[in-house]
Amino acid sequence: YKTFHNKGAEVGTVNGLAVMGANSGMAEYTGIVMPIVAEITPSQTKGHGSVFATGKLGDIAKEAVQNxxxxxxxxxxxDLSDLDIHIQFIGTYEGVEGDSASVSIATAVISAIEEIxxxxxxxxxxSLSVRGNVLPVGGVTAKVEAAIDAGLDEVIVPASxxxxxxxxxxxxxxxKIIPVSTIEEVLDEALEKSDEKKLLFERIAELLKPPSTISPSKKGRTGTSAA
Amino acid sequence: YKTFHNKGAEVGTVNGLAVMGANSGMAEYTGIVMPIVAEITPSQTKGHGSVFATGKLGDIAKEAVQNxxxxxxxxxxxDLSDLDIHIQFIGTYEGVEGDSASVSIATAVISAIEEIxxxxxxxxxxSLSVRGNVLPVGGVTAKVEAAIDAGLDEVIVPASxxxxxxxxxxxxxxxKIIPVSTIEEVLDEALEKSDEKKLLFERIAELLKPPSTISPSKKGRTGTSAA
Amino acid sequence: YKTFHNKGAEVGTVNGLAVMGANSGMAEYTGIVMPIVAEITPSQTKGHGSVFATGKLGDIAKEAVQNxxxxxxxxxxxDLSDLDIHIQFIGTYEGVEGDSASVSIATAVISAIEEIxxxxxxxxxxSLSVRGNVLPVGGVTAKVEAAIDAGLDEVIVPASxxxxxxxxxxxxxxxKIIPVSTIEEVLDEALEKSDEKKLLFERIAELLKPPSTISPSKKGRTGTSAA
Amino acid sequence: YKTFHNKGAEVGTVNGLAVMGANSGMAEYTGIVMPIVAEITPSQTKGHGSVFATGKLGDIAKEAVQNxxxxxxxxxxxDLSDLDIHIQFIGTYEGVEGDSASVSIATAVISAIEEIxxxxxxxxxxSLSVRGNVLPVGGVTAKVEAAIDAGLDEVIVPASxxxxxxxxxxxxxxxKIIPVSTIEEVLDEALEKSDEKKLLFERIAELLKPPSTISPSKKGRTGTSAA
Amino acid sequence: YKTFHNKGAEVGTVNGLAVMGANSGMAEYTGIVMPIVAEITPSQTKGHGSVFATGKLGDIAKEAVQNxxxxxxxxxxxDLSDLDIHIQFIGTYEGVEGDSASVSIATAVISAIEEIxxxxxxxxxxSLSVRGNVLPVGGVTAKVEAAIDAGLDEVIVPASxxxxxxxxxxxxxxxKIIPVSTIEEVLDEALEKSDEKKLLFERIAELLKPPSTISPSKKGRTGTSAA
Amino acid sequence: YKTFHNKGAEVGTVNGLAVMGANSGMAEYTGIVMPIVAEITPSQTKGHGSVFATGKLGDIAKEAVQNxxxxxxxxxxxDLSDLDIHIQFIGTYEGVEGDSASVSIATAVISAIEEIxxxxxxxxxxSLSVRGNVLPVGGVTAKVEAAIDAGLDEVIVPASxxxxxxxxxxxxxxxKIIPVSTIEEVLDEALEKSDEKKLLFERIAELLKPPSTISPSKKGRTGTSAA
Ligand SMILES: [Ca+2]
Ligand SMILES: [Ca+2]
Ligand SMILES: [Ca+2]
Ligand SMILES: [Ca+2]
Ligand SMILES: [Ca+2]
Ligand SMILES: [Ca+2]
Ligand SMILES: [Ca+2]
Ligand SMILES: [Ca+2]
Ligand SMILES: [Ca+2]
Ligand SMILES: [Ca+2]
Ligand SMILES: [Ca+2]
Ligand SMILES: [Ca+2]
Structure with missing residues (x-):
């Protein structure tokens, strides 16, 4: 059963990428498309929002959701204290581990919240830092090949x-391989153009305004750079 | 003891379908009718609604309830922050696993909330995605045969x-086998006609109104499609 | 020590019935009278009521309390958000399992709340569904005999x-053996006549009023019927 | 070290009785005096009172505290939603099990709340039911002898x-051996005479007022009677 | 590394005493100085204060903190519902067990709250009862010798x-060995003279005022007395 | 992949130092730079702030976060009851143990809160006490060498x-090796000069003002001193 699309646009639905056999050492990875779906609803507790994530997540995957x-x-x-956020890994009956779906989760949830x-x-x-920097992951070659096999046109990867x-x-x-260093770059590539997207990026720009004391040669947010 | 009906209409009560021997590999499945009953009550905590599900649910089944x-x-x-929701799998003393009862749970609870x-x-x-798309399950042939043996007239299955x-x-x-792609289609088939049902579907139509930027050739919600 | 009465009337105290040796397969059951006592108190948290059940309950018994x-x-x-509800199985130092005490728990608690x-x-x-239908249990013959040995006059059993x-x-x-299909029938048999009982049944009648669309040949609530 | 008194009066402090070797089958019990101390304080959470019990309590002992x-x-x-209640078993470094300290806990806490x-x-x-009936315990002979060895003048035991x-x-x-059937009888024997005690018993009398429909030959509360 | 002082005065910092080898039966104990540090902060939850204790505390030590x-x-x-209380055992990487630090914890926390x-x-x-009586501990000789070795001038021990x-x-x-029976005596010895200390003892005196009915020959609070 | 910077300035990002092989006894340590990133967000619950820390922290590391x-x-x-605090150890997929990152966590979080x-x-x-004193750690030589290998200019170590x-x-x-005794000294060295930093230190000075009764020869806060 194919559980994802390769054209059009959907709110709250991202084509993530995973590798199988990641725990078997030197063996070559096999990549797969792993859809991630997010939805937001009124919270079940007044003034308290929850985040739910399903798909038999391992410890590192749970921490990734937290980050x-x-x-x-x-x-x-x-105001997220009025909303519950549901995140669903589709088809991971054997469980899912690792933090390489972090950008996918972030994109799915932000799409669902903003309806973009x-x-x-x-x-x-x-992967993602809590401050929105994109961090490196494993198995990128296998993942890119899986995206090609799935008939997709573009794939976002960490610049590192x-x-x-x-x-x-x-x-x-x-x-088309798109290297990225921040979640803003991910969102810019993945979200369809719309008035809601424009408003989102105005809000992000406000948040990222660097403090006056930061050295002018540094960007307000910097990715993981190769040594 | 027969614990379900095969005619008439009931609030909060759905004839789900399950398979036995699902864990024994290649062996042929045996289907059974597994009733699911839902009830709503005033919540025991002011401003905090809870969801309770009984029947010795396994991990995947618990995640299905969450989805x-x-x-x-x-x-x-x-306002679900004022209500407790009780979901009961009838007769599953040995426990129940999997997510194929998702549409049944959704239908039972929505019937109980709306009194339809x-x-x-x-x-x-x-199965269901958090955004209401119906996802494929296992053992459908055995489940359809169990519905026939039980003297039922109609059976809803995932289109995929x-x-x-x-x-x-x-x-x-x-x-009569009814393939469905969304929870709206499930509810349309399963709920008896009434004023409450008409109001429910007006509310759903409002929620599904696609954002203005979505491509006109796409439906606002799309099911899992075969490759 | 005899821990129950066989005459008179008590608020919040029910003569439940259990079987011993239920886990030993084909062996004949031995029935016993197992008193269940309930009490309600002001809740310890403003706006949050709790349900406490003691007697070393097994997993199915805990789910039965939830149902x-x-x-x-x-x-x-x-308003149960202002009350704590205490349920006590008397004398079950070795633990208690199963859901066949459900009608007893319901009756004890409702008696304690309403002071009937x-x-x-x-x-x-x-057993009970979350919508108040009485469901079948095991060991009924042994339980009825235990009730007779205890000098009791009446015993309520599931119609099924x-x-x-x-x-x-x-x-x-x-x-006198009284078959029942709903919790209302249980309460009607077990509770002593009083003004409070009359008010309780007026409230229940209001809750059970069937939606206008339900087929006239069906009762608003139906029990488990034999095939 | 002697950790209890055998004369005078103390708020929140009860001389409980326990048996050692209770788990060694037919062997003769040895009784000991086991002091139980209770204190109340303003609660640490606005509108939420907690009950804390220390002394390495086993499962049955924890359920006894709940009852x-x-x-x-x-x-x-x-208003107990404004108070935290602390219960301490003194000197039970090896843990404590069973429910025979129930009357002692109840008396210590009520003394601490009412300052009697x-x-x-x-x-x-x-032992105690949630409705305040005194239930039978084991090892009473050894416990009474321990009270005598400790130089005490009176010992309260279940009537049964x-x-x-x-x-x-x-x-x-x-x-002096005092058989009791209800917590009111325990409190009447154990608490020193005072204005606070008089007010307490007026409040209890109000709570125990039997519903008008109860048969006149029955007391509002009845203990466990021998068969 | 020496992690404590032996002169001057500090808010929220107490020189506790512990023994090593306490679990090895008849072997002679070795005493050590074990500093305990407390701090109070605004609570992280409106209207809910928490108590945190670190140092890999065993079960009895955790119960001691609760007492x-x-x-x-x-x-x-x-108002402790507005404050979080942090308690830190310094240097107990291998964990700490027992309740003999109870007076040290109480003193550190009260010092931090009152800024004395x-x-x-x-x-x-x-050790301490929940009503503030000092209870006996083990290893006092080794502990007193450790205090001497550390160059300290005074050591507080249970009178018993x-x-x-x-x-x-x-x-x-x-x-100088100072035997004590109540937490008030501990505080009187350990806290530096100040206006805050005077106010603290006025408040304590108010709390300890015995009920009018208590026998005049008894103090309001009595310690553990030798038999 | 290099996951840290060695020049410029970043809000919420600290170059911590860790040792590998710390559990292998006498073997020589190898130091590494371990970045720690912190972010603050509006809390998901009205009036309740949470602290989240990821990176597979061991028990001592979790207690260090609490301290x-x-x-x-x-x-x-x-007001931290309106904020959630996220702390992320970067790249610790095998887990992290110990309390030597305490100054790094404190610095990252305070930087994120104050936007310095x-x-x-x-x-x-x-390491840190709950009152802000810097405590000794292990492996300092290996850590300093790792900082040099990473091309850093300064390294902060406990004075002890x-x-x-x-x-x-x-x-x-x-x-440049900088010995420190308090968190204030750490912040003074690590935070870039700014108006926000000036305000922070005015607030700290207010908090540290010693009570009037403290002996004039003692500082309000004292570090761990060598014996
Ligand atoms: Ca991925
Ligand atoms: Ca940055
Ligand atoms: Ca099913
Ligand atoms: Ca959709
Ligand atoms: Ca029963
Ligand atoms: Ca019904
Ligand atoms: Ca006892
Ligand atoms: Ca009664
Ligand atoms: Ca000590
Ligand atoms: Ca006292
Ligand atoms: Ca470090
Ligand atoms: Ca200090």
Whole structure:
């Protein structure tokens, strides 16, 4: 059963990427598209919002959801103490581990909160710091190949992983690879243009305004840089 | 003891479908009718609603209840912070696992909240995304046969499972099989006509109104499609 | 030590029935009278009522208490967010399992809330759905015989278990056996006549008023019927 | 170290009785005096009172504390949502199990709430129902002998255990044994005379006023009677 | 690294005493100075104060913190529902067990709440009842010797342990040993003179005022007396 | 992948220092730079702030976070019941144990709360008491060498560890080593000059004002001093 789309746009639905066999050491990874769906609802407790995440998440995956919540609580234009947030990994009956779905979770939730559709011809992978910097992940080559096999047009990867991608000849030039360093760059690539998107980025710009004392040669937020 | 009806209509009571021996690998499944009953009450804590689910649910089944709660919290016409929701799997003393009862839970709870009776000559099976899309399940042939054996007239199955149903000749044309892609389609088939049902669907239509930027060729909500 | 009465009336005290050796397979059951006592108090937290149940309850017994709470929260004439509810199984130092005490718990708690005395010359057994239907239990013959040995005059059993009762000749016609299908029937048999009881049943009648669309040939609430 | 008094009066301090070797089957019990101390304080959470019990309590002992809380929450003349209640078993470093300290806990807490001193020349043992009936316990003979060895003048025991007491000749007529059936009788024996005690019993009398429909030949509250 | 002082005065800092090898049966104990530090802060939840204790506390030590909280909640001149209380055992990476630090915890916390400095040339050991009576502990000789080795001038011990102290000749008359029976005596010895201390003792005196009915020959609070 | 900077300034981001092989006994330690990132967001519950810490923290590390929270709750210029605090150890997929990151956590969180950038050419190590005193840690030599290898200019160490640092000749005079005794000294070294920093230190000075009764020869706060 195919549980994702490869065209059009959907609110709250992201084509994440995962690898199978990640725990078997030197063996080559196999990538798969792993959809992540988010929904927001009125909270069941007055003044208390909850975050629920399903799909048999392992310890690191649960901590990743917690880290990602820092990002969407910071960015959100709504009062999250009035909302429950539901995050669902589709089809992970054997469980899911790791933090490489962090950018996918953040994008799905922010889309659901702001009601901005996400491009479905695009997949993404990447870890996140609580301050919104994109951090490197494993298995990027296998993930990019899985996105190509799925007929997708674009794939977002951490800038720090860009050099890790070594595609077989048959995969060369088959997909647009987008390296990113911050969640803002992810959202800019993944969200469809709309008035809601414009408002979101105005709010983010306000949050990122650097303190007056920061050295002018530094950006307000910096990604993980290669040594 | 027969613990379900096969005619008439009941508030908060759904004929779910389950398979036995699902954990024994290649062996053929045996289907059974598994009633699910829901009730709502004033909450025991001011401003805090709870969801209780009994029947010795396994981890995936508990997560399914959590996912389904996103659906009924979104759709509900009542303030769920004032209500407790009780969900009971009848007769599952050995426990119950899996997410294929998701559509049944959603239907039972929404019926209980809205006080709209459910047709008892109908059974259903199907998983759900937090955004209300019906997802595929296992054992559909055995489940449809169990519905026929129980003397039921209609059975709701995920559209993505429609091709999986291969009935023995003695079961052919014995029941109306209804493929569905969204919880709205499930509710439309399962709930008895009434003023309350009309109001429910007006509310749902309002929620599903697609954002102005979505491509006109896409429906606001799309099911899992075959590759 | 005899820990129950077999005459008179008590608020919040029910003669439940249990079987010993229920886990030993084909062996014949031995029934016993197992008193259940309930009390209500002002809650210890403003706006939050709790339900406490003691007696080393097993998992199914704990879920039964949760299911029963749906029934008394629905029926209660008092605001349960201001009250704590205490339920005590007397003398079960080795623990208690199963859901066959559900009708007893419901009756004890409703008696305590409404301050309506329960007949002590009566015992009962039966499971409950969250919507108040009485469901079948095991060991009914042994339980009825235990009620007779205890000198009781009446015993309430699930209507769906009525055919299971096969008494030894020495027990024939020694007790009035009352088959029931709903918690309302249980309460009608067990609670002593009083103004409070009259008010309780007026409130229940209001709750059970069927929606206008339900087919006229169906009762608003229906029990488990034999196939 | 002697950790209790055998004369005078103390608020919140009761001479409980326990047996050692209770888990070693047929062996003869050895009784000891086990002091129980209670204190009340302003609660640490606005509108939420807690009950804390220390001394490495086993599961049955914890449930006993929960049952006893029904009794003091019902009787209390203060709003317990503003108070934290601390209960301490003195010197039970190896843990304590069972419910025979229930009357002691109830008496210590009610004394602390109402600030009424407890007679220290008296010890007690007894289990309790949530409605305040005294239930039988084990090891009463050993407990009574321990109270005598400790130089105490009076010992409270469950009325249903009165027949179990078989004292060695050297213990005969050395202590006043007081059989009780309800917590009111316990409090009447154990609390020192005072204006506060008079007010407490006026409040209890109000609570116990039987419903008008109860048969006149029955007391409002009845203890466990021998068969 | 020496992690304590032996002169001057500090708010919220107490020189506790512990023994090593306490679990090795008859072997001689070795005493050490174990500093305990307390701090209070605005609570993180409106209207809800928490108590945090770190240092890998064992079960008895955690219960001791709970018992001690009864003492400082009773005595506190501030509304503890607005404050979080942090208690830290310094340097107990291998964990800490037992209740002999109870007087130290109580003193550190009360000092931090009231902002009254504690004498650092003094160490202490002692258990506590929830009503503030000092209870006996083990290893007092080793603890007193450790205080002497640390260059301290005074050591507080439970009055009931006074007779247990048998010092080697080289330790004789090297430290002032202060036997105590109540937390008030501990505070009187350990807290530096100040206006805040005077106010604290006025408040305590008010709390301890005995009820009018108590026998005049008894103090309002009595310690553990030798038999 | 290098996950830290060695120049510029960042809000909420600290270069912590850790040692690997710390559990392997006498073996020489290897130091690494371990970035710690903090973010604050509106809290998800009205009136209730939470602290989240990720990176698979061990028991001692979790207690260290709790101790550090005493420091930032005390110092904070914002109402922390309205904020959630997220703390992330970067790259610790195998887990992290110990309390030597305490100064790093405190600095990252206070920077995030006050929006004061932290110097990125600086690393730090040190434990903390709940009253803000810096306590000694292990592995300081290896940590200082790791800071040098990372191209950093300054390293903060506990004053009580200063004497433990024995650098190989190739590391001599390659970095500025800053011994500290209190969190105020850490913040003074690590935070960039700004108006916000000035306000922070005015607030801290107010908090540290010693009570009038303290002996004039003692500072209001004293570090761990060598014996
Ligand atoms: Ca991924
Ligand atoms: Ca930044
Ligand atoms: Ca099903
Ligand atoms: Ca959709
Ligand atoms: Ca029963
Ligand atoms: Ca019904
Ligand atoms: Ca006892
Ligand atoms: Ca009664
Ligand atoms: Ca100590
Ligand atoms: Ca006293
Ligand atoms: Ca460190
Ligand atoms: Ca200080």
């Amino acid at each position: 990602v919540s820092a990002v969407f609580k910071k960015i959100s234009g709504k 559709p996400i491009k479905q011809n695009l997949a993404m992978t990447g 992983n860009f050099g890790d991608i070594i595609l077989d000849q048959k995969y060369t030039d088959k997909i | 389904v709660s996103a659906v009924f919290k979104k759709i509900s016409g009542k 009776p459910i047709k008892q000559n109908l059974a259903m099976t199907g 499972n429609f091709g999986d149903i291969i009935l023995d000749q003695k079961y052919t044309d014995k029941i | 029963v709470s749906a029934v008394f929260k629905k029926i209660s004439g008092k 005395p329960i007949k002590q010359n009566l015992a009962m057994t039966g 278990n009525f055919g299971d009762i096969i008494l030894d000749q020495k027990y024939t016609d020694k007790i | 006893v809380s029904a009794v003091f929450k019902k009787i209390s003349g203060k 001193p407890i007679k220290q020349n008296l010890a007690m043992t007894g 255990n009165f027949g179990d007491i078989i004292l060695d000749q050297k213990y005969t007529d050395k202590i | 001690v909280s009864a003492v400082f909640k009773k005595i506190s001149g501030k 400095p504690i004498k650092q040339n003094l160490a202490m050991t002692g 342990n006074f007779g247990d102290i048998i010092l080697d000749q080289k330790y004789t008359d090297k430290i | 550090v929270s005493a420091v930032f709750k005390k110092i904070s210029g914002k 950038p932290i110097k990125q050419n600086l690393a730090m190590t040190g 560890n200063f004497g433990d640092i024995i650098l190989d000749q190739k590391y001599t005079d390659k970095i």
